Amino acid sequence: MSFPKYAKYQDSGVTWLGEIPAHWGVLRSRRMFGVRNEAALDSDRQVTASQKWGVIYQSEFVEREGRRVVETIKGTDTLRRVYPGDFVISLRSFQGGIEWCRIEGSVTFHYVVLRQLKHVHEPFFAHLFKSSRYIDALRSTTNLIRDGQDLRFSHFIQVDLPLVPEEEQREIAAFLDRETSKIDALVAEQRRLIELLKEKRQAVISHAVTKGLNPDVRMKPSGVEWFGDVPSNWNVSKCRHFIHVLTGFAFPSAQFSTDENDWRLLRGVNVGVGLIRWDDVAYWKRLPGDNLDDFEMSAGDLVIGMDRPLIADGIRLARLNESDLPCLLLQRVASLKAGPSVDVDYLAALISSRMFVAHFLPETTGVSVPHISPDQILNFEIPVPPIAEQRLIAAFIRKETSRIDDLAQQIEMAIELLQERRTTLISAAVTGKIDVRHLAATEAA
Numbered sequence: 001m002s003f004p005k006y007a008k009y010q011d012s013g014v015t016w017l018g019e020i021p022a023h024w025g026v027l028r029s030r031r032m033f034g035v036r037n038e039a040a041l042d043s044d045r046q047v048t049a050s051q052k053w054g055v056i057y058q059s060e061f062v063e064r065e066g067r068r069v070v071e072t073i074k075g076t077d078t079l080r081r082v083y084p085g086d087f088v089i090s091l092r093s094f095q096g097g098i099e100w101c102r103i104e105g106s107v108t109f110h111y112v113v114l115r116q117l118k119h120v121h122e123p124f125f126a127h128l129f130k131s132s133r134y135i136d137a138l139r140s141t142t143n144l145i146r147d148g149q150d151l152r153f154s155h156f157i158q159v160d161l162p163l164v165p166e167e168e169q170r171e172i173a174a175f176l177d178r179e180t181s182k183i184d185a186l187v188a189e190q191r192r193l194i195e196l197l198k199e200k201r202q203a204v205i206s207h208a209v210t211k212g213l214n215p216d217v218r219m220k221p222s223g224v225e226w227f228g229d230v231p232s233n234w235n236v237s238k239c240r241h242f243i244h245v246l247t248g249f250a251f252p253s254a255q256f257s258t259d260e261n262d263w264r265l266l267r268g269v270n271v272g273v274g275l276i277r278w279d280d281v282a283y284w285k286r287l288p289g290d291n292l293d294d295f296e297m298s299a300g301d302l303v304i305g306m307d308r309p310l311i312a313d314g315i316r317l318a319r320l321n322e323s324d325l326p327c328l329l330l331q332r333v334a335s336l337k338a339g340p341s342v343d344v345d346y347l348a349a350l351i352s353s354r355m356f357v358a359h360f361l362p363e364t365t366g367v368s369v370p371h372i373s374p375d376q377i378l379n380f381e382i383p384v385p386p387i388a389e390q391r392l393i394a395a396f397i398r399k400e401t402s403r404i405d406d407l408a409q410q411i412e413m414a415i416e417l418l419q420e421r422r423t424t425l426i427s428a429a430v431t432g433k434i435d436v437r438h439l440a441a442t443e444a445a
Helices: 059-067 121-129 131-141 166-213 344-352 354-363 374-379 387-430 440-442
Strands: 009-011 019-022 025-027 031-033 047-050 054-057 080-082 088-090 104-105 113-114 162-164 219-221 227-230 236-239 243-246 265-266 302-305 317-319 327-329 333-338 381-382
Touching: 047 059, 047 104, 054 059, 080 113, 088 121, 121 166, 121 387, 131 387, 166 227, 166 344, 166 354, 166 387, 243 374, 302 344, 317 344, 327 333, 333 344, 333 374, 344 354, 344 387
Parallel strands: 265 327
Antiparallel strands: 009 019, 025 162, 031 113, 047 054, 080 104, 088 113, 219 227, 236 381, 243 333, 302 317, 302 333
């Protein structure tokens, strides 16, 4: 859908705004917003401003994220009040914009609380402060934003703002509220489809590795609760009879190398769910006679992260490719080498299946850092079909999951296009590149 433009434009004189409607103006941001420095009350609940959730109470943030945040002791002079309608500048505002607050509470000195002075309709500026053009302008106010450095009011006031008639602000905000809600609903629907595909993917894997491919095969009790009956010609036994577990060497971190010509160390941070990632790399210099040959990895090796083996997406289990070599195995990562009676692709599918995850989870030990030991892995009981059947199952899983993954990728691309449209629409509307006045009223009629 295309939108009309305004009849006349003028040069705003502001780079991030460019041309604006002829009846708009430009105003210094310090004339539209000031800093709120009101001390917090003892009864105020502390809030957190995040790019993901906006401004919410800390208790709610902890519940949603599943992790704690440091709470400032109440009664100190480091807390400031925040009211509904205020805007909050956070450390990460240069990445995702300034957050609109809709609750009353208190924030720490790490945040800057903005209160409106004049010419401000808050819902309009809620969209403007999250628009890509404004975020780029805010980012340009400093050359060195890094962890530990706050984005302050001094940065905010360097970005001039459009002076838009307040009634027009209301019309633009109403239009954007309606259109972005539509887009958000479509994105949510697409994400639900992806979750359904993930469920289907796991169901395909779990059924294939525990029941096989022949629906008419005669079954027998496995004696193991987590996978129940299995085909009568399958074996059921502990992993120690089929695989060998090699744990990594305790390379001292003080001797890690930074020379990219040395060998990469395969650490826990490098093992994801179904992939090896090298965005955080440590190296080790090989020396003659270092007795590290046993820890050299090969293409096709299956590795598992021993610390926090189970994360939201599944078990941190992955296969090594030629591009991952050469590398050495570090402690807290284990290599799982299949014996002659086990196909490594079948083994990988079995261990990453949803049913095995449910069996795996209670076996992890440790509170702050759950982990699994080689002995625990070796004592897991698994179903083992004849090797030829394992290969057929592995091929079937590859074919079916590839088809599901292709569908999920298409949906992800659709989501990306929707989000790009959302971003473009907001930036165009709040900078006057399109005229959306009265569109909300027209559609309603």
